[in-house]
Amino acid sequence: MTRTQQRSRLDAVREHVRSHGRRWTVAKGAIVEALISTDCHLSVQQVHDRVTTRFPQIDRSTVHRVLLTLAEEHVVHVLGKQGEARYGMADQPHHHAVCARCGQEAEIPSTAVAPALTAAAAATGFSFDTGSITLTGLCETCRAAS
Numbered sequence: 001m002t003r004t005q006q007r008s009r010l011d012a013v014r015e016h017v018r019s020h021g022r023r024w025t026v027a028k029g030a031i032v033e034a035l036i037s038t039d040c041h042l043s044v045q046q047v048h049d050r051v052t053t054r055f056p057q058i059d060r061s062t063v064h065r066v067l068l069t070l071a072e073e074h075v076v077h078v079l080g081k082q083g084e085a086r087y088g089m090a091d092q093p094h095h096h097a098v099c100a101r102c103g104q105e106a107e108i109p110s111t112a113v114a115p116a117l118t119a120a121a122a123a124t125g126f127s128f129d130t131g132s133i134t135l136t137g138l139c140e141t142c143r144a145a146s
């Protein structure tokens with residue numbers, strides 16, 4: 001994703017939040033920016049690490065609180081696998097790949113899975129929930145180590 005794309009994604013999220021009558025704060029902007037700049041889902045600590053490079057005044061408990069608010073506003077969603085909660089952007093539909101060994105997560109764009117879902121629906125006569133699919137496996141690092 002280019003800088004311009006990241007910027008317009010951030011603008012769209014800010015509009016979404018404001019159009020629901022919610023506050024847009026410096027901390028919110030910094031946290032959303034940190035999440036947009038990665039394709040992964042980050043723990044509170046990881047978000048905090050990224051945010052403080054530019055905003056050292058934002059503490060860890062603020063990051064946690066703002067992430068929960070953003071989840072309420074449907075800007076981020078929470079993955080609770082493997083102990084610690086991880087937060088990812090929810091503004092673009094995606095599925096998840098999770099490493100069974102180390103718990104690392106990656107986003108799978110919906111478009112990558114859509115043809116398979118269509119074929120699966122045709123084969124079974126089912127209509128599937130459009131929510132997110134989690135595929136488990138081994139990440140690159142764990143595959144290399146085994």
Ligand SMILES: [Zn+2]
Pocket residue numbers: 041077088089094095096107
């Ligand atoms: Zn996600």
Ligand SMILES: [Zn+2]
Pocket residue numbers: 099100101102103104138139140141142143
């Ligand atoms: Zn792994």
